[in-house]
Amino acid sequence: MRYAHAVDEVRAAEAALMARLPEGTLMQRAAAGLAAVCAQLLGGLYGSRVLLLVGSGDNGGDALYAGARLARRGAHVTAALAAQKTHPEGLADFRAAGGRVLDYARLESLLSPGEGSAPSSAARRAFEGTDLVIDGLTGIGGRGALRGLYGALVRALPEEAAVVACDIPSGVDADTGEVADTAVRADVTVTFGTLKPGLLIDPGAAHAGVVELVDIGLTGLPEPAVIAPATADVRPPRPEAETDKYRRGVVGVIAGGARFTGAALLSVGAALRGGAGMVRFASAARVVALVDARWPETVTTVLPEAAPGDDTEPDLDAVGRVQAWVVGPGLGVDARGERLVKATLRSEVPVLVDADGLTVLAGLPAGVRRALLDRRAPTLLTPHAGELSRLLNVGRDQIEARRLVHVRAAAAGLGVTVLLKGSTTLVADPGGQVRANLTGTPWLATAGSGDVLSGLAGALLAQGVDAADAGAWAAHLHGLAARIAAAPRRGLAPAPITAEDVLAALPEAFAQLS
Numbered sequence: 205m206r207y208a209h210a211v212d213e214v215r216a217a218e219a220a221l222m223a224r225l226p227e228g229t230l231m232q233r234a235a236a237g238l239a240a241v242c243a244q245l246l247g248g249l250y251g252s253r254v255l256l257l258v259g260s261g262d263n264g265g266d267a268l269y270a271g272a273r274l275a276r277r278g279a280h281v282t283a284a285l286a287a288q289k290t291h292p293e294g295l296a297d298f299r300a301a302g303g304r305v306l307d308y309a310r311l312e313s314l315l316s317p318g319e320g321s322a323p324s325s326a327a328r329r330a331f332e333g334t335d336l337v338i339d340g341l342t343g344i345g346g347r348g349a350l351r352g353l354y355g356a357l358v359r360a361l362p363e364e365a366a367v368v369a370c371d372i373p374s375g376v377d378a379d380t381g382e383v384a385d386t387a388v389r390a391d392v393t394v395t396f397g398t399l400k401p402g403l404l405i406d407p408g409a410a411h412a413g414v415v416e417l418v419d420i421g422l423t424g425l426p427e428p429a430v431i432a433p434a435t436a437d438v439r440p441p442r443p444e445a446e447t448d449k450y451r452r453g454v455v456g457v458i459a460g461g462a463r464f465t466g467a468a469l470l471s472v473g474a475a476l477r478g479g480a481g482m483v484r485f486a487s488a489a490r491v492v493a494l495v496d497a498r499w500p501e502t503v504t505t506v507l508p509e510a511a512p513g514d515d516t517e518p519d520l521d522a523v524g525r526v527q528a529w530v531v532g533p534g535l536g537v538d539a540r541g542e543r544l545v546k547a548t549l550r551s552e553v554p555v556l557v558d559a560d561g562l563t564v565l566a567g568l569p570a571g572v573r574r575a576l577l578d579r580r581a582p583t584l585l586t587p588h589a590g591e592l593s594r595l596l597n598v599g600r601d602q603i604e605a606r607r608l609v610h611v612r613a614a615a616a617g618l619g620v621t622v623l624l625k626g627s628t629t630l631v632a633d634p635g636g637q638v639r640a641n642l643t644g645t646p647w648l649a650t651a652g653s654g655d656v657l658s659g660l661a662g663a664l665l666a667q668g669v670d671a672a673d674a675g676a677w678a679a680h681l682h683g684l685a686a687r688i689a690a691a692p693r694r695g696l697a698p699a700p701i702t703a704e705d706v707l708a709a710l711p712e713a714f715a716q717l718s
């Protein structure tokens with residue numbers, strides 16, 4: 205499990221610890237950890253060329269002390285001072301260690317734009333041959349787009365150098381992962397005391413590279429703002445010796461309609477491979493025929509079409525008993541879809557609403573939606589950014605830029621567990637706790653992969669897993685399956701995959717859990 209804490213909580217814990225320690229102790233611990241990671245990356249330190257990006261705050265202080273340590277071990281270290289104010293003790297130590305300083309005025313003239321907005325050739329020449337960049341512009345104190353020389357300095361970095369970010373890549377918001385404009389793209393981020401949410405959530409996560417945590421002795425941190433389960437934390441139930449198919453849990457899938465049939469096949473397939481004892485499926489006759497042909501182990505029911513104007517609720521008892529419902533993939537957003545979503549939500553078992561089911565929910569009057577979601581059994585909604593945008597009435601771009609804020613708002617506002625899909629999948633419960641998935645891969649961005657996720661998560665719900673774990677574990681397994689499908693053999697390049705390939709790789713993903 206990886207834990208991330210909000211900036212205010214980190215500052216409070218640091219303040220309490222600093223009060224008990226001699227001044228500067230924490231910064232020395234941070235700098236020692238940062239220097240150790242850099243030394244390891246460089247291999248030999250002697251004669252290597254290191255560039256420090258130094259901002260006005262303590263993040264710059266960490267970089268200067270780490271640079272001093274590397275200089276004392278034989279590296280050629282240059283500090284580019286990007287602000288007029290610099291951590292004074294850090295700078296003094298760096299100079300004493302023989303570090304070279306590129307002061308603010310000199311840096312400003314180096315960075316003055318050349319042709320267009322490209323970095324000047326003087327800047328290129330000055331940074332040429334750098335082996336490693338240490339980014340100490342902003343840490344947890346960074347706010348908004350990089351100002352002053354910071355952005356231009358980041359844009360002028362030599363492409364071939366390895367980049368190590370101190371605490372958080374500059375330009376990434378530590379609390380949310382937002383990137384307002386330019387941000388450092390790190391190969392490694394060395395973070396102190398605890399992870400910050402922005403290291404786990406895109407676009408920040410994509411800028412952080414490998415995240416190394418340095419222990420600086422922080423204790424007394426409250427509940428983490430975000431947790432990211434490791435494979436060892438994913439523990440779906442295993443059947444006991446004397447179990448039977450009903451005791452393992454039955455999942456009911458209601459999917460597909462007049463227009464779409466594939467979503468139902470994918471969702472049912474994943475439900476079958478997700479460890480439930482049985483899958484029941486109910487839909488229109490045409491979809492049922494396809495499911496019968498593809499997945500003969502499914503117990504199917506044809507739902508009669510209602511006559512126009514007939515809004516009596518569909519009889520779900522006719523489908524048989526289930527321990528969880530999945531409703532929505534390919535369902536359609538017409539009156540039939542609406543009746544089916546309402547009927548499942550009025551049941552007393554856990555319900556997962558996906559895809560068209562979410563669009564139906566978004567179209568209902570707020571009071572009706574609230575009453576439907578006010579249920580005793582767990583409810584898990586699995587929107588992508590577009591679907592969440594309709595549910596919250598917030599632009600899709602806004603949601604993608606600020607995933608954490610919006611997934612939390614949705615879970616709290618709707619009073620249910622919400623899994624937001626996308627390049628980072630987040631699962632929020634109404635109490636505010638958030639889980640981030642680390643196994644995702646852009647190969648998953650393929651039509652139908654979301655239907656696989658819904659069937660898989662539904663099967664976990666039917667086995668009695670709570671909604672937040674069902675969502676987080678399903679996302680974890682889904683990501684593992686995509687990686688297995690895209691790159692089945694180590695050392696070979698990954699290949700494009702289909703949702704069917706993800707489905708086929710699920711058993712191997714489960715096998716990695718043990």
Ligand SMILES: NC(=O)C1=CN([C@@H]2O[C@H](COP(=O)(O)OP(=O)(O)OC[C@H]3O[C@@H](n4cnc5c(N)ncnc54)[C@H](OP(=O)(O)O)[C@@H]3O)[C@@H](O)[C@H]2O)[C@@H](O)CC1
Binds near residue numbers: 262266342346371396
């Ligand atoms: N506390 C501790 O015990 C420990 C802390 N540690 C380290 O300290 C770091 C936090 O240090 P910090 O609080 O000094 O903030 P930091 O991130 O350096 O930035 C502050 C300055 O940056 C500026 N600035 C902000 N946004 C900007 C922008 N967009 N564009 C341009 N400038 C911008 C702004 O300056 P202003 O513009 O207001 O003058 C602000 O004052 C933390 O991440 C960790 O590395 C470790 O040593 C372990 C012990």
Ligand SMILES: Nc1ncnc2c1ncn2[C@@H]1O[C@H](COP(=O)(O)OP(=O)(O)O)[C@@H](O)[C@H]1O
Binds near residue numbers: 644645652
């Ligand atoms: N860039 C990405 N990186 C990782 N996972 C992604 C990315 N884009 C999409 N995904 C994942 O792929 C799946 C797509 O689901 P969804 O948007 O519902 O598509 P569909 O409706 O076609 O099935 C989700 O699990 C999502 O998290």
Ligand SMILES: [K+]
Binds near residue numbers: 339370372374
């Ligand atoms: K930084």
